[in-house]
Amino acid sequence: MLIYWLELKKLLSAVAVWGFIAACLLFNLVIIISNSGDEYGDFVGAVAQVTGYILDQSFAEKLSRLTVGGKPAEYLAQLKHETEGVTDVFEGYETRYIGERYIQAMGATGYWADLMREKYAALQKVVEEKAKKDESLTLYFAGATHERHQLLFDTLLGWLFTEGALAAVLLALLAVGYENIYGTESLVYSTKKGRQVMGPKLAASLTAGLGTYILLAVLAFIAYFSVNKYGGIWGSSVSSFFNYRVDLITGNRPFITWYSFSVLTYFLAMVGAGAILVLCFALLAFGIGMVVRNSYLAFLVFLLVNGVNIVVPLQMPQTLPIGLAIKYLSVLSPVGLWLKHGIWFTDGDVDVIWPYFETLGLGLSLVVLTVFCVSALIYFRKRDLT
Amino acid sequence: MRIVWHELKKIWNFRILVVVALLCTLYYWLFLSIYIDYFPNGHSETEEVAYSRELLQRYGPTLEEDEYSQFIRETRAQLLAEMESYIKSNPVFADAGIYSFEDYERVHEKSDPTEAEYKAIWTLLGEECDFVRFKLQALQWIESQYANAPQYTQKLISETTDPKEVERLKAILQTKEYRNIMDGHVYDNTVVYAFYFAILAVLAVLVLVSPLIVTDRARNVHLLQYTSQQGRRILQKQLLAVLLSAFFLTTILILIFGAIYSTNGTWVYWNSGLTSFLNWPTFLFNLTYGQYILIYIVLLYVLCLGTAALAFIFSPFSQNLVTLILRLIPLFTVLTVLCAWVFKYPFTTQNFLYRALGLVGMEAFICGLLFLAAVAVSLYLVRREKKVEV
Secondary structure: OHHHHHHHHHHHOOHHHHHHHHHHHHHHHHHHHHHOOOHHHHHHHHHHHHHOOEOOHHHHHHHHHOOOOOHHHHHHHHHHHHHOOOOOOOOOOOOHHHHHHHHHHHOOOHHHHHHHHHHHHHHHHHHHHHHHHOOOOEOOOHHHHHHHHHHHHHHHHHHHHHHHHHHHHHHHHHHHHHHHHOOOHHHHHOOOOHHHHHHHHHHHHHHHHHHHHHHHHHHHHHHHHHHOOOOOOOOOEOOOOOOEEOOOOOOOEEOOEOOOOEHHHHHHHHHHHHHHHHHHHHHHHHHHHHHOOOHHHHHHHHHHHHHHHHHHHHHOOOOOHHHHHHHHHHOOOHHHHHHOHHHOOEOOOOOOOOOOHHHHHHHHHHHHHHHHHHHHHHHHHOOOOO | OHHHHHHHHHHOOHHHHHHHHHHHHHHHHHHHOHHHHOOOOOOOHHHHHHHHHHHHHHHOOEOOHHHHHHHHHHHHHHHHHHHHHHHHHOHHHHHOOOOOHHHHHHHHOOOOOOHHHHHHHHHHHOHHHOOHHHHHHHHHHHHHHHHHHHHHHHHHHHHOOOHHHHHHHHHHHHHOOOEEOOOHHHHHHHHHHHHHHHHHHHHHHHHHHOHHHHHHHHOOHHHHHHOOOOHHHHHHHHHHHHHHHHHHHHHHHHHHHHHHHHOOOHHHHOOOEOOEOOEOOOEOOOOEHHHHHHHHHHHHHHHHHHHHHHHHHHHHHOOOHHHHHHHHHHHHHHHHHHHHHHHOOOOEOOOHHHHHHOOOOHHHHHHHHHHHHHHHHHHHHHHHHOOOOO
């Protein structure tokens, strides 16, 4: 345990790490400030504290009783107009067409086409559940929903995952390469602990990586929520009537999640899944660092591995069954999941064949990369370091 | 010079070169290949580019009134004959009650065509009929662009408040500069490819030159170097090696990715003025496509040399290669933003720097300033190193 703490101290005492965190924070502030300032969204959040977020008779009555002056009066009129006669989008909504369009677009046949159909048959049941619960009849941010949802869950969280992953990767490479960098390898590996020091190093780097992600997230969210007011909409469903997905193949369609998420639970789920993604990247980097001892080259190899993971599925011909398999499987890799972060917990995209793809992908990645890391550790124990 | 040569050998080591080559290949597939593989992209872009090339081959870099009239007249007649021939020979049209081009146009304008009519509409627009209807659409577009160019420029003059822009637009109108034949799709394709390529060049330079100083310092080799006859002047040689490497790498990248881009065949526009009835941006200078590319290359060299100097500045402050990467990532982010400011529609009124500052030629100024500042700071560090306590 002592070695773990000392390794952690080594990592966190690097000034460059704190400089990097400061640069990320500055970058996030620029993103938040340049994309915020939507007064209508703030107004809807404030109104929801009075009216609640469920679009029923009581909501309409409370809304009609509200009186405001000046600019908010215009927002109130807009909100009344937007919420008047809202219908349940999931009532009678069919998901089959989405699957068929995706199958057509990918040219999938046989096993893959069946899987896609099964996924949308399962989604149909979810839609029926949502219709029963009137999930879409919730306010979210009314007309400002799509922009607000994208800003938080796509733009800001996307950058946070990127920054957290980069920090975790570099901390892992710093931990694994530290003795090599400072020429203390022979000394450390000749002690009683010997090469087993890599175990505490792995634990320390994962802790530091996760800690950095959490720190960046907390600071970014403090800034974000102080500029964008969420008021009373936290309990509103993310599958609200006002939320939608832009899909080039099927056209705009409702934001359908497998689970019934409120804005708060979706936010927590996204942040939690992001932490696992950061862990996956850190494990990958640590494993690579064990094999490629030069930290600089190890980082470039890390970039190449992820680059190949993106490029190969794009270059694979869809006409070959192996091409489709690679396209579908690559989505489950950490970089594939990172690219799809904006649609986590939904049915996904044209190249997503399995339900709960983010849960499946994160679980699989975590297992595979842990095995990879442990194998690298075993390989390192007897590696010729001369 | 012998030491510079040895430093160059340290920079250009085989492993890093392989990684740089792989990074460039992946980057090409991800961001650049689309501008080669899918150019021109779709219809009627394909037909518009083809016609602009034909205009260029037939009439040279400018299109005069009589040449324009002749081209439109001849091409329209040819297309109409071609369409009539397709309509007569293909039963799809008869099934939809279409027996002439006039019939086709009448059906084309219908808001709710029948299935047979819909099929007929798309047959004349499709490959089966050599996209002939798209060709006519492209011709009509060229016709309207040329005919409306003076009015369009006049409209821009009336809408613009900036005196520099007004002056430039008046000059375009007076000299009839808009008669140049320069296709807008070609310009767009080139400028976006050039922007992404600039980011690649900056990335490749950073990856190649950055480890030199840090590797020496992490292993305390610099202390050994300082006790040699060469002494602390070694850092000066290293700076020279870094700048030379950046220059060589930029040259190699320009040659490779320029050669790849030349397969698009856009070089036929080399002598065409960029201000054209077929090209939408307002250019702040009277430049040809060739001059524009040459200026871009010069700016890219300046930016890449500046990038190399910045990497050199960051290196002595990094204790190891990981802390170096931690500094290089924000630097690369800033340089990417700078690339967007400089290389997205440079020397036009659409350029970010021009729109933000209202000053002409800021793209070149910013690149030059970055280079001079970075080299000046590098030289200061080299000078300081001679007296610094190590």
